[in-house]
Amino acid sequence: MSENHNKHEIYKREGKLYKFSDYTLKRVNEIIERYPEGKQKSALIPLLHIAQEEFGGSLNADIMDYVAGLLSIKPIEVYEVATFYSQFYLDNVGKYVIEICQTGPCLACGGDEMIDYLKTKLGIEAGETTADGIFTLKQVECLGACGYAPVMQVNTCFHENLTKERIDEIIDLYKNQAEKPQSNDEKWVEKFYLRK
Amino acid sequence: MGGKILLEKINIPGIETFDIYRKSGGYSAVEKALKTMTPAEVVEEVRKSGLRGRGGAGFPTGMKWGFIDRKSEKPHYLICNADESEPGTFKDRYLMEHLPHLLIEGMICSAFALEAKTAYIYIRGEFKYLIGILNKALSEAYANGFLGKNILGTSYCLDIYVHPGAGAYICGEETALIESLEGKRGNPRLKPPFPAFFGLYSCPTVVNNVETLAAVTSILNMGGDFYSKLGNGKSTGTKLISACGNINKPGVYEIEMGITVEDFIYSEKYCGGIKGGKNLKAVVPGGSSVPVLPAQLILKTASGQPRLMTYESLAEGGFETGTMLGSGGFIVYDEDQCMVRNTMSFARFYHHESCGQCSPCREGTGWQERLLYRIEHGLGRAKDIDLLADISKHIEGNTICPLGDAAAWPVSSAIRHFRNEFEFHIEHPEIVKNISHGNIDKYRK
Numbered sequence: 001m002s003e004n005h006n007k008h009e010i011y012k013r014e015g016k017l018y019k020f021s022d023y024t025l026k027r028v029n030e031i032i033e034r035y036p037e038g039k040q041k042s043a044l045i046p047l048l049h050i051a052q053e054e055f056g057g058s059l060n061a062d063i064m065d066y067v068a069g070l071l072s073i074k075p076i077e078v079y080e081v082a083t084f085y086s087q088f089y090l091d092n093v094g095k096y097v098i099e100i101c102q103t104g105p106c107l108a109c110g111g112d113e114m115i116d117y118l119k120t121k122l123g124i125e126a127g128e129t130t131a132d133g134i135f136t137l138k139q140v141e142c143l144g145a146c147g148y149a150p151v152m153q154v155n156t157c158f159h160e161n162l163t164k165e166r167i168d169e170i171i172d173l174y175k176n177q178a179e180k181p182q183s184n185d186e187k188w189v190e191k192f193y194l195r196k
Numbered sequence: 197m198g199g200k201i202l203l204e205k206i207n208i209p210g211i212e213t214f215d216i217y218r219k220s221g222g223y224s225a226v227e228k229a230l231k232t233m234t235p236a237e238v239v240e241e242v243r244k245s246g247l248r249g250r251g252g253a254g255f256p257t258g259m260k261w262g263f264i265d266r267k268s269e270k271p272h273y274l275i276c277n278a279d280e281s282e283p284g285t286f287k288d289r290y291l292m293e294h295l296p297h298l299l300i301e302g303m304i305c306s307a308f309a310l311e312a313k314t315a316y317i318y319i320r321g322e323f324k325y326l327i328g329i330l331n332k333a334l335s336e337a338y339a340n341g342f343l344g345k346n347i348l349g350t351s352y353c354l355d356i357y358v359h360p361g362a363g364a365y366i367c368g369e370e371t372a373l374i375e376s377l378e379g380k381r382g383n384p385r386l387k388p389p390f391p392a393f394f395g396l397y398s399c400p401t402v403v404n405n406v407e408t409l410a411a412v413t414s415i416l417n418m419g420g421d422f423y424s425k426l427g428n429g430k431s432t433g434t435k436l437i438s439a440c441g442n443i444n445k446p447g448v449y450e451i452e453m454g455i456t457v458e459d460f461i462y463s464e465k466y467c468g469g470i471k472g473g474k475n476l477k478a479v480v481p482g483g484s485s486v487p488v489l490p491a492q493l494i495l496k497t498a499s500g501q502p503r504l505m506t507y508e509s510l511a512e513g514g515f516e517t518g519t520m521l522g523s524g525g526f527i528v529y530d531e532d533q534c535m536v537r538n539t540m541s542f543a544r545f546y547h548h549e550s551c552g553q554c555s556p557c558r559e560g561t562g563w564q565e566r567l568l569y570r571i572e573h574g575l576g577r578a579k580d581i582d583l584l585a586d587i588s589k590h591i592e593g594n595t596i597c598p599l600g601d602a603a604a605w606p607v608s609s610a611i612r613h614f615r616n617e618f619e620f621h622i623e624h625p626e627i628v629k630n631i632s633h634g635n636i637d638k639y640r641k
């Protein structure tokens with residue numbers, strides 16, 4: 001469960017109008033159709049993932065209100081969900097969110113040394129974003145990849161069997177990448193959320 | 197002993213594609229079920245197999261299916277639980293990544309047995325890359341007439357959709373999963389009513405683990421009776437074990453239930469022994485929720501019998517000297533690992549993942565974490581150990597869902613078996629403060 005519970009930032013507004021492209025809207029409607037009539041609220045989590053990705057990596061009240069409108073539900077129903085799940089970010093994040101695992105099996109394999117190394121390398125603590133806006137670091141719980149410990153995830157990509165050298169390589173790789181990796185080939189919405 | 201069943205074909209190149217999977221005998225279970233069996237016969241076959249849920253609780257699958265409310269006019273739903281978030285567990289991810297069609301085939305047979313026309317795969321949000329793999333496999337199954345309307349020319353129709361979560365361990369609990377799939381916070385429901393009567397959208401629903409559903413394919417292929425003869429006693433069939441921690445060969449292994457724990461840890465076929473030739477200190481054999489056992493008790497039961505990889509043998513001795521098979525998340529610790537630190541990390545996990553509905557869990561998990569943090573950092577007080585044990589006793593059994601128990605057991609078992617490490621932390625703060633990352637044993641000598 002996320003620690004966003006009592007944060008007032010969820011009411012953060014930019015007074016901006018958010019809207020999906022026609023392309024994404026068509027996909028969104030296909031997702032809604034997977035659920036029975038009247039149960040369109042089921043599409044909320046998939047839609048929040050898409051909104052977060054398309055609108056700059058995090059959610060704010062304007063975005064959540066827009067999603068509520070798409071699903072014909074009350075904004076509070078969206079806030080409730082967005083504050084519960086740890087993958088929804090209500091604070092601004094960098095271009096890449098690094099989530100490094102801090103649970104037992106990873107620690108047993110040297111995980112906390114990797115956490116310390118990353119913090120020093122990026123010059124930030126967990127929860128912070130680098131000054132250039134490229135990386136946000138988060139310490140998270142088990143990523144379901146314990147056999148390849150220590151593990152971290154950068155956006156949707158898993159990086160396993162971490163060593164200090166591996167971390168150096170990975171950080172360089174992302175730093176020098178102009179585009180987000182997942183938008184390189186197909187449109188990512190297509191790949192992740194559609195059965196086509 | 198030990199033919200592979202689920203992973204039998206994993207080394208065939210291209211097995212993740214429909215064509216190769218089909219050419220190597222795939223989807224024959226669907227043909228058999230839909231063309232030659234009634235739903236009740238499929239349920240009976242699974243009941244005969246003795247298959248027990250592979251998600252952690254080990255509840256007999258055939259019996260669970262038998263509860264589904266067939267009189268209800270409402271649609272039935274099958275949900276595949278792919279939330280896999282229990283620390284130490286990574287077998288479902290492996291299965292879905294390499295054998296997506298095995299899961300889909302098992303889901304078609306299971307949905308047919310339950311007379312469900314819609315099924316969802318609820319997958320943890322962190323596994324986004326798997327959603328692409330599953331969706332690709334699903335489209336192939338549609339294109340080849342194994343999903344959609346009138347499958348194989350029969351009157352049976354089925355749609356399967358993938359639904360992502362968004363980072364919440366609690367959504368692996370079946371009623372929290374249902375809430376989450378309805379677009380809500382993952383708050384577990386009070387039971388009864390059970391999902392078999394009142395599940396997704398208040399309709400009869402069965403939630404099964406990925407591995408359970410995949411096993412249904414094998415059961416239909418070989419017959420329930422045959423499957424029930426594999427394994428050992430009431431632990432029938434094979435089980436995927438995800439092995440991690442300080443071993444030479446971490447990974448996912450399919451074992452026939454009944455091999456010894458010692459064989460699993462030390463043989464080259466499986467974990468390949470402890471890394472760096474060190475000694476074994478402790479094992480958590482079924483995901484972080486189950487009690488930890490020290491080396492001598494995981495290898496041999498209190499009565500001196502070799503401990504076997506079965507539901508019964510691992511549980512022998514109750515919580516005093518036994519543990520549980522759980523999800524098969526097998527975590528091995530070498531002699532250099534600090535049990536206080538490990539317990540603290542598990543307590544932090546459960547505190548973070550508590551949904552917050554019940555006060556014993558919401559408050560108790562936080563209290564456990566704070567106390568353990570203090571002890572781990574050399575700030576513990578002598579009375580903290582008993583206080584910890586007392587807190588975990590008061591969480592256990594007093595909550596809506598089993599997360600409360602799951603949070604209590606790692607703590608109470610660590611104190612039971614490794615009390616001296618906790619005491620050492622409290623008695624030697626000056627040492628512990630300087631070695632917060634590692635082993636304390638070497639300082640004790």
Ligand SMILES: Cc1cc2nc3c(=O)[nH]c(=O)nc-3n(C[C@H](O)[C@H](O)[C@H](O)COP(=O)(O)O)c2cc1C
Pocket residue numbers: 248249250251252253254255257277278279280281282365366367368369370371403404405406408409597598599602
């Ligand atoms: C806190 C908690 C987390 C759980 N997480 C999972 C999980 O990630 N995957 C899973 O299959 N079952 C999980 N379960 C067990 C499910 O509630 C349920 O028993 C299971 O999905 C039933 O399927 P099975 O009978 O095939 O094992 C969890 C249970 C609890 C209490």
Ligand code: SF4
Pocket residue numbers: 366383384549550551552553554555557558595596597598599600
């Ligand atoms: S036991 Fe914990 S996780 Fe389960 S319902 Fe209660 S508060 Fe929520």
Ligand code: FES
Pocket residue numbers: 101102103104105106107141142143144145146149151283284285
């Ligand atoms: S403990 Fe780190 S991935 Fe499971």
